[in-house]
Amino acid sequence: MAEVILKNIKKVYPHSEKKRRRGEQEKKTNLKVTDEGVLAVQDFNLTIADREFIVLVGPSGCGKSTTLRMIAGLEEISGGDLLIDGKRVNDIAPKDRDIAMVFQSYALYPHMTVYENMAFSLKLRKIDPQEIDRKVREAAEILDITQYLDRRPKALSGGQRQRVAIGRAIVRNPKVFLMDEPLSNLDAKLRNQMRAEIIKLRQRIDTTFVYVTHDQTEAMTLGDRIVIMKDGVIQQVGTPQEVFDHPANLFVAGFIGMPRMNLFDASLVLENGRYAVKLGELYVELSEDKQKRLAAKNVAPQEITLGVRPEHISLAGNAAGAVRGTVDVSEMMGSAIHLHANVGGSDVIIIVQTANLSDEEKAGFAMGKEIAFTFSGSIAHVFDRESGKNLEF
Amino acid sequence: MKKQASGLIWTIILSVVSALYLYPIIMVLLNSLKKESAITTAGAFTAPTAETFAGLENYVSALTSQGFGKSLFYSLFITISSVALILLCCSMCAWYISRVNNLLSRMMYLLCAFSMVVPFQMVMFTLSQTADRFRLFFIRFNNPYTICFIYLGFGAGLAVFMFTGFMRSVPIEIEEAAMIDGCSPLQTYFRVVFPILRPTMISVGILETMWVWNDYLLPTLVLDIKKYRTIPMLIQYFRGSYGTVEMGAMMASIMLTVIPVVIIYILGQKHIIKGVLAGAVKG
Numbered sequence: 239m240a241e242v243i244l245k246n247i248k249k250v251y252p253h254s255e256k257k258r259r260r261g262e263q264e265k266k267t268n269l270k271v272t273d274e275g276v277l278a279v280q281d282f283n284l285t286i287a288d289r290e291f292i293v294l295v296g297p298s299g300c301g302k303s304t305t306l307r308m309i310a311g312l313e314e315i316s317g318g319d320l321l322i323d324g325k326r327v328n329d330i331a332p333k334d335r336d337i338a339m340v341f342q343s344y345a346l347y348p349h350m351t352v353y354e355n356m357a358f359s360l361k362l363r364k365i366d367p368q369e370i371d372r373k374v375r376e377a378a379e380i381l382d383i384t385q386y387l388d389r390r391p392k393a394l395s396g397g398q399r400q401r402v403a404i405g406r407a408i409v410r411n412p413k414v415f416l417m418d419e420p421l422s423n424l425d426a427k428l429r430n431q432m433r434a435e436i437i438k439l440r441q442r443i444d445t446t447f448v449y450v451t452h453d454q455t456e457a458m459t460l461g462d463r464i465v466i467m468k469d470g471v472i473q474q475v476g477t478p479q480e481v482f483d484h485p486a487n488l489f490v491a492g493f494i495g496m497p498r499m500n501l502f503d504a505s506l507v508l509e510n511g512r513y514a515v516k517l518g519e520l521y522v523e524l525s526e527d528k529q530k531r532l533a534a535k536n537v538a539p540q541e542i543t544l545g546v547r548p549e550h551i552s553l554a555g556n557a558a559g560a561v562r563g564t565v566d567v568s569e570m571m572g573s574a575i576h577l578h579a580n581v582g583g584s585d586v587i588i589i590v591q592t593a594n595l596s597d598e599e600k601a602g603f604a605m606g607k608e609i610a611f612t613f614s615g616s617i618a619h620v621f622d623r624e625s626g627k628n629l630e631f
Numbered sequence: 632m633k634k635q636a637s638g639l640i641w642t643i644i645l646s647v648v649s650a651l652y653l654y655p656i657i658m659v660l661l662n663s664l665k666k667e668s669a670i671t672t673a674g675a676f677t678a679p680t681a682e683t684f685a686g687l688e689n690y691v692s693a694l695t696s697q698g699f700g701k702s703l704f705y706s707l708f709i710t711i712s713s714v715a716l717i718l719l720c721c722s723m724c725a726w727y728i729s730r731v732n733n734l735l736s737r738m739m740y741l742l743c744a745f746s747m748v749v750p751f752q753m754v755m756f757t758l759s760q761t762a763d764r765f766r767l768f769f770i771r772f773n774n775p776y777t778i779c780f781i782y783l784g785f786g787a788g789l790a791v792f793m794f795t796g797f798m799r800s801v802p803i804e805i806e807e808a809a810m811i812d813g814c815s816p817l818q819t820y821f822r823v824v825f826p827i828l829r830p831t832m833i834s835v836g837i838l839e840t841m842w843v844w845n846d847y848l849l850p851t852l853v854l855d856i857k858k859y860r861t862i863p864m865l866i867q868y869f870r871g872s873y874g875t876v877e878m879g880a881m882m883a884s885i886m887l888t889v890i891p892v893v894i895i896y897i898l899g900q901k902h903i904i905k906g907v908l909a910g911a912v913k914g
Contacts, residue, residue, distance in 0.1 A: 312807050333813040345804035349826040359812035406812075 240288060240323035240336075240413035240446055242309065247282035248317035249304050249470070250275045268299070268469050274316075278304045279470045282318070291440055291447040293461030295454060296493070301470035302450045303418055309448060310339050310416050323413055338407035339416040342423060344399045346391040346406070352378075353387040356406045377405045380442060381435075397428045401435075408443055417449045421456065433459060454494050458482070466490050488626035491545045491619060497576065497587045499619070500551070504544035506537070506620055506629070513537075515544050515618050518582075519559045525616035531630040532620070542629065545619035548576070548587040551611050560610035568603040577603055579611075586611075656889065663689050663882035670878040689879035693887060696880060702865040705775045709850070709861060710843045713782035717790050717839050720783060722828050725794030726820065730803065740795060746788035751848060759852040773855040781853060782843055790835045797831040798824075833902035841892050862888045 252275035270277040279301040286292045294302040307313035309320060311332035320328050327335050338359075346355050353374055360370040378384040381401040391399055400420060407415060420436075421429045433456060440447060440460075451457055457464045458478040466473045466481060466489075474486035485491035491499045504517040513532045514523040524532070554560035563581035570592075577588040588611055592600055603609075620629045661678060662670045669683035679685070693699060724743075728736045762772040762781060772778055801824075809823045825832075847863040856864065862884065869881035896903075 310807075310811060312810070332807075332811045333815075337811065339808070339811050341804040341808060343802050343804050345802065345808040347805060347809075347823055347827075349829070358809075362813035362818070406808075410812075 241321075242286040242414055242446060242448065243321040244282050244284045244286075244305075244309075244318065245321070246318035247279060247305065247308060247315060247320060248277065249279040249301070249308060249313065250316040251278055270470065277470055279308070282472060284465060284472070284475065286446060286448065289444055289446055291449065291460060291462045292465060293449045293451060293457040293463070294465045294467060295451055295457035296467035296473075297452060299469075300467040302452075302465075302467050304470075305467075306339075306416055306418055306448060306450045309414070310337055311335050336413040337416055338410045338412035338414075339418065340400075340403045340407050340420045342419040344391070344403040344423075346399060346402055348391055351388055351390055352383060352394070352402050352405075355391070355402055356409050359406070359410050373409045373411075374405075377409045380408070380439070381405045396424050397432060400424065400432060404436075404439065408439070411443075412445065414446045414448060415443070417447065419451055420449075421451070421453075429456075436460060454496065458494070464494075466493060468493075484628065484631065485545070485619060486628055486631060488543060488545070488621050491621070491628075495547055497548050497589070499545045499547050500586045501621075502544045502546070502581075502584075502586075503623075504542055506532075506539050506542045508539045514615070515542070515620065517544060518561055520561050520612060521559065522613065522615045522618060524618060524620075525614070528615065528618075528620075528630060535629070537629050541623050543621040543623050543626070545621060546613045546617065548589040550617040551586075551588045551613050553588070553590060554610045554612045557610060557612065560612045562608065562610045565603050565605055565607045565609060567605070570600070575600065575603060577609070579609060659882050659885050659889075663879065663886050665689075665879065667877070667879045670882070685879060689883035690887065692877070693880040693884040696877075698860070699862075699865065699884065702860050702862045705859055706844060706861040706863075709775050709778055709782070710840055712776075713779040713786065713843045714836055714839045716779050716783045717786040718832055718836055721787050721790035721835070722794045722825065722832065723820065724787070725791050725798050726824055728791065728795050729798035730806075740791070743788045743791040743795075746785075747792060751785065755848060755852055762853050772853055773859075775854065775859050775861075778850065778853055781849065785849070786839050786842065790839065793835050794828065794831055797828060801827055830902055833899055834904075837895055837899040837903055840895055844892055845888070 250272070270280060282301075282305060284292075294305060296302050304313055308315050309322075311327070311330065315328050319326055322335060322337070347358065350358065356374045356377060357370045360373060365373075374387070375384065378387055381404060383398060383401050383405060386394060386398060386402070391402065394402065400423075403420070417436075421432050424432060437460065449456075449460060461478060463475060463477055464481050465475050468489050474481055474490045476484075481490060481494050485494060485499075488501070492501075502517050504515050507514050507516050507521075511533075512523055513529055514521055516522075561581060563579035563586060565577055566580050566585070567578040569576040569578070572592070574592055575590045577590060579586045579588060588609075590603070621627065622629055658676060661676065664685060665679045665683045666685040666688075669679070669685075724739065728740045758781070765772060770777070772781055805823060805827070806819050809819045814822060845863060846861075847867075850859075850861045851864055854861070854864075860868065866881055866884050866888070869877045869884065
């Protein structure tokens with residue numbers, strides 16, 4: 239259990255000598271390139287509270303794993319300070335940081351049994367064999383792998399291996415528990431099961447967790463707070479609800495939420511001191527809290543990118559002023575229908591709950607059918623068209 | 632039907648090739664069981680008869696004459712020390728090459744790969760001269776106790792090549808996990824990397840053992856032949872000074888030399904195939 243503080247953490251991968259000589263450009267053009275090299279992580283500032291479960295999430299190459307590896311000590315920190323439990327650990331070896339890590343590929347020692355794998359770190363620390371035995375069996379009990387203690391990793395399934403990898407980490411009782419996409423190698427069913435197990439495990443071992451994933455569902459379900467990253471830069475830090483309800487920019491809006499948020503070219507208008515969005519014929523006045531935030535920032539009326547989540551759109555029948563489109567694809571998901579509608583040439587996704595629909599209505603969303611929809615002012619997100627930033631914050 | 636016919640043709644071809652490989656060994660075996668007087672060029676392939684059968688007489692004479700015991704010790708010592716040194720140093724070198732991506736590691740790898748294609752005969756005289764020059768630094772390679780360093784140099788090419796191929800297929804996360812678990816680099820090597828390399832260790836070990844045990848040229852060039860003779864060198868001394876050759880004893884000692892290597896190969900051939908494939912497929 240410990241507080242982890244990352245202050246202005248930076249990771250630079252120097253240019254290769256060959257490329258420098260040839261004057262070639264780096265291929266990863268989405269990352270910032272300086273004279274020093276490619277900036278894989280920049281200005282990373284985050285305070286992870288004691289016993290907090292923090293999730294670093296973002297697409298491939300966003301720097302989330304690099305950040306985790308810097309916390310682990312497997313990657314050198316190019317700049318900034320990393321503090322664990324108040325102590326600067328930038329130059330301290332991984333083994334002396336009192337951390338444990340679970341890898342995506344499990345990284346079990348293939349020549350050791352499950353028991354030996356779990357006991358290895360304790361043996362290295364010359365802990366009393368009886369104490370080792372007690373800790374290993376206790377961890378095996380928690381993870382329900384007691385019956386596999388004598389087996390080698392190759393005789394285990396993916397899910398069992400992942401449990402062993404977690405077991406190897408928890409026997410150490412580390413200050414910080416690091417997990418690098420631990421569920422990525424599992425199939426969908428097992429992933430859901432293990433996700434639930436991690437939630438339970440977290441309640442039992444009660445330590446500080448830093449978890450890396452590219453899966454936003456994992457991030458939303460596991461994290462106390464989520465750190466969304468892109469191109470080595472933090473885009474937003476917040477609770478799952480905060481990042482879902484108030485995305486800081488278009489990237490976060492698109493990344494969090496499944497299916498992704500619908501984006502429209504619209505206008506932000508100010509009439510009689512009240513902010514509203516205008517999308518074609520549709521005029522929607524924003525909710526009170528949005529009014530307050532926009533007014534506090536003195537946001538001027540302008541052309542904006544309007545974001546509305548598929549689950550917040552409601553069909554409007556033949557109501558006047560609603561946005562109109564035609565159904566391209568209708569996906570029956572059981573509890574809901576995902577409609578892909580063509581609105582002025584762009585694809586808009588609408589989730590229609592099936593609970594209150596008749597069979598006739600459910601079957602009625604055929605390709606080419608004309609629909610009209612609207613949304614409320616409390617769930618409309620207004621983004622600056624140039625910078626993509628949420629105008630409310 | 633076509634598949635069966637092609638299988639039959641291949642069986643015949645491979646049987647002929649096997650017979651070609653086996654015929655010298657069979658010849659040596661047959662003659663090692665004959666009396667000295669019965670070993671003639673004309674009857675090289677005749678099986679021993681009641682009159683010509685010598686039993687184990689030739690084997691006894693080979694084991695008791697010409698310091699066979701001493702030579703056996705030297706051959707064993709040189710083989711074990713050289714193979715152990717090759718396995719230890721080359722696996723460490725391969726670990727470095729596969730984990731550190733810089734000019735030095737790339738050069739080392741290319742050098743090792745290149746050394747495999749240079750025939751020994753091309754460098755043997757410069758090698759013996761170089762080994763001799765080390766006298767200036769009070770290091771002598773002309774004895775069985777230090778010749779292993781020369782074998783290390785010559786065996787490194789193949790060993791590093793095979794170890795590197797295998798190491799590249801081992802996920803680096805295992806070593807990182809060991810570092811986090813509390814291993815120092817040396818502990819990581821000996822407690823994690825070394826055991827993982829076991830299949831390749833066995834295959835490299837067998838190949839190098841076969842080479843060092845059977846090697847005639849290098850010890851002849853480097854060792855002080857008056858004092859130290861390995862078994863392949865000793866066999867030559869069954870030829871007497873005046874053109875006399877103790878053919879029976881010579882054949883018997885050849886058989887005695889071949890047997891351990893054949894046994895080792897038969898026991899480890901599965902691992903040789905595994906080890907070579909690991910390098911070839913994943914490397």
